[in-house]
Amino acid sequence: MPISLSPQMMRQIIMDHYENPQYKKTPANKEAFETLHMASANCIDDINVYALVKDNIIKECYWDGVACTISTSSTDIMCGLVIGKSLEDAKYIIDQYNHMIHEEEFDESVLDESIVFVNTAKQAARIKCATIGWDALEDIICNHHHEK
Amino acid sequence: MLDSYKIRKEFPMFTNKIKMQGHDLVFLDNASTTFKPKCVVDAINRYYEFETSNSHRGDYDLCYNADQKIAETRKLVAELINAKPEECIFTSGTTASINIVAYAYALNNLNKDDEILISLEEHASNTLPWFEISKKTGCRIKYVELDNEGRITLENVKKAISNKTKLIALAQVGNVLGYETDIKGIAKAAHEVGAVVSCDGAQSVPHMKVDVKDLDVDFLSFSAHKMCGPTGVGILYVKEEIMDKLDPVFVGGGNNVNFAPEANVNYLKGPEMFEAGTLNIEGIYGFNAALKFIKEIGIENITEYERNLRRYAVKRLIEVEGLTLYNETAEAGILTFNLKGVFAQDLGTYLNAKGIAVRTGQHCAKMLPIFLGTPATVRASIYFYTTKEEIDCLVETLKTGGNFLDAYFA
Incomplete structure (x- = not known):
C-alpha cells in the first residue's frame, strides 16, 4: 500500500475498521490463546489482545474491549496484518509500525493498511491509542519466546 | 461585573x-487546573531569587520571613473559608488532604460494619482512600442514590444514612456534572447520627464562597492549583475539636517538639503535627499571591x-x-x-x-x-x-x- 494514499482513503480505512472491526471478539476457546490486557489511564482504552501461536506462526489474532476510534482501528488492522506471520515477521512489522508512529525511518512495504496512522504524531496525546494493541502483541511475542 | x-x-x-x-x-x-497570574509566578521566583530559606529551622531573618509568609498564607486560607488558621493544614493537594482524613481519622475511628457514605460520582481521590479504609477496618462503603439528573439530594442522603453511618464523604461540587450538593443539610443530618462529614471542595472553593462554619463540615479539602495557585499545595481544614483527636500520618522533621530514646515523642499541636518534612514553600508563596489575587477580584x-x-x-x-x-x-x-x-x-x-x-x-x-x-x-x-x-x-x-x-x- 503506497504512502501516497489519499487522506480521504485513509480516513475511510480508519472508519471502516472502527465501525466494522473484523477481529473484535473474544475467542470462544480463549484459553488456547496467549492474552494480554492493556488499559490506558488517559484514554478510555481497555482491551484484551488474543493470539493463537502454533509452530511459531500466529494462526489467529483477535482483540476485544472498549476503545476509541484510533485504538479500535489500529488494533483491528494489526490483527489482520499479523495472522499467518511468524513471530519474527510479526515483530518486524510491529517495529516498523512503531518507527512510523514516532516519525522515524521505517519499512513501508510491510505495513499495508496500517500506514493510515502515519500522521498520529500530529496528535501526540493519541500515540498511546495508536499503539496500545501493538504493544500488547509485542509483549505476547516477547513472553512467548521467554516461555520457550 | x-x-x-x-x-x-x-x-x-x-x-x-x-x-x-x-x-x-x-x-x-x-476543572483540571487553572492558569497562574503573573503575581503568582513572581511570588515563586521571589522566594528563590531573594528569599530562599527553610521554615521553622533557623534564627536568621530569612527563615523568620518564610515562617511569617507561611503564617500569613494560613491566615488568608482561613479567611477564605471562614476557619481559624489553626484549623488549616498545608498538604500537597486535595488527594493528600483526603488521604489524611482517611488515615488520621477514619482508620482509627471506624470499625467493622460501620458505614462510609459516598456517591458514584466521586473523584478517585474521594473514593479510593475509603476503599482502603474499608479493606483495613471491615467498614462498608455505601452509595447515595443519584436522582434522575445525577444530583445528590439531601433527601437521598437522609435515606442512605443509618445509625451505622460514621463518615460521609462527598464533593460539594461534582467534577463531572458540576451540581452543587447541599453539604450544609447533609452535615446537619450526619451530626444527628454522630457521623462526620468530609467535604471535597476541589471544585467548589475556587469558584464560590465556602464557609466551613456555616456548612458545619468536619473536614474540607481543596487544592491551590485549581484557584490560580501552584501545583503541589493544598489545604485540609479540620474542625478544631476534631484536630486534637487525630494522630499524625507522616511524622518526622518539623512536626515534633522533642523525642527520647524510649520512643516518647511530643508532637506539635494543631496543623503543624500534619506538616512533617519541608513544606512546599515556593508553592505556599505562590498560593499566598493567588489568594490575594482572588480576594481582590x-x-x-x-x-x-x-x-x-x-x-x-x-x-x-x-x-x-x-x-x-x-x-x-x-x-x-x-x-x-x-x-x-x-x-x-x-x-x-x-x-x-x-x-x-x-x-x-x-x-x-x-x-x-x-x-x-x-x-x-x-x-x-x-x-x-x-x-x-x-x-x-x-x-x-x-x-x-x-x-x-x-x-x-x-
Whole structure:
C-alpha cells in the first residue's frame, strides 16, 4: 500500500475498521490463546489482545474491549496484518509500525493498511491509542519466546 | 461585573499568546487546573531569587520571613473559608488532604460494619482512600442514590444514612456534572447520627464562597492549583475539636517538639503535627499571591460571572446538532457532553487540533459511567477569565466535530 494514499482513503480505512472491526471478539476457546490486557489511564482504552501461536506462526489474532476510534482501528488492522506471520515477521512489522508512529525511518512495504496512522504524531496525546494493541502483541511475542 | 478581558492581561498564558496546533489556545480545562497570574509566578521566583530559606529551622531573618509568609498564607486560607488558621493544614493537594482524613481519622475511628457514605460520582481521590479504609477496618462503603439528573439530594442522603453511618464523604461540587450538593443539610443530618462529614471542595472553593462554619463540615479539602495557585499545595481544614483527636500520618522533621530514646515523642499541636518534612514553600508563596489575587477580584464576583457564562454556554451548546449535554441544569461552570457518533476522546483530539483544550474520558470519576450510560464524555470547564468568544469558538468547532479525523489529515 503506497504512502501516497489519499487522506480521504485513509480516513475511510480508519472508519471502516472502527465501525466494522473484523477481529473484535473474544475467542470462544480463549484459553488456547496467549492474552494480554492493556488499559490506558488517559484514554478510555481497555482491551484484551488474543493470539493463537502454533509452530511459531500466529494462526489467529483477535482483540476485544472498549476503545476509541484510533485504538479500535489500529488494533483491528494489526490483527489482520499479523495472522499467518511468524513471530519474527510479526515483530518486524510491529517495529516498523512503531518507527512510523514516532516519525522515524521505517519499512513501508510491510505495513499495508496500517500506514493510515502515519500522521498520529500530529496528535501526540493519541500515540498511546495508536499503539496500545501493538504493544500488547509485542509483549505476547516477547513472553512467548521467554516461555520457550 | 468582573471584566475578564482586563483580568486576562494579568496571565502570562494569555499575554504570551500561546498557540496550540497553530491556533490561539482556548483553554477550557479549568476543572483540571487553572492558569497562574503573573503575581503568582513572581511570588515563586521571589522566594528563590531573594528569599530562599527553610521554615521553622533557623534564627536568621530569612527563615523568620518564610515562617511569617507561611503564617500569613494560613491566615488568608482561613479567611477564605471562614476557619481559624489553626484549623488549616498545608498538604500537597486535595488527594493528600483526603488521604489524611482517611488515615488520621477514619482508620482509627471506624470499625467493622460501620458505614462510609459516598456517591458514584466521586473523584478517585474521594473514593479510593475509603476503599482502603474499608479493606483495613471491615467498614462498608455505601452509595447515595443519584436522582434522575445525577444530583445528590439531601433527601437521598437522609435515606442512605443509618445509625451505622460514621463518615460521609462527598464533593460539594461534582467534577463531572458540576451540581452543587447541599453539604450544609447533609452535615446537619450526619451530626444527628454522630457521623462526620468530609467535604471535597476541589471544585467548589475556587469558584464560590465556602464557609466551613456555616456548612458545619468536619473536614474540607481543596487544592491551590485549581484557584490560580501552584501545583503541589493544598489545604485540609479540620474542625478544631476534631484536630486534637487525630494522630499524625507522616511524622518526622518539623512536626515534633522533642523525642527520647524510649520512643516518647511530643508532637506539635494543631496543623503543624500534619506538616512533617519541608513544606512546599515556593508553592505556599505562590498560593499566598493567588489568594490575594482572588480576594481582590472577589469570590462572589467570580461565582456570578461563571454562572452567567455557563448559562450562555448552555444556550449555545444545545444549538449543536447531535450534542448530548449531560448537565444542563448544573450550577458550576462545568459542561459535560458527547457528540453523536464521535467517541469522546476522538472529539477531544479534534478540538485539540483546533486549539481547544478540554478534558475527555471519565475525569477520574470512574464509577459515574454506570449512571451516565456512556463510557466517556467531553468536559469543558470555565473560570473567571474564560470569555464568551471562547465558548463561541468551542460551539462553532463542535458543529464540525463529525469530521473528527481532520485532526490527523487536515
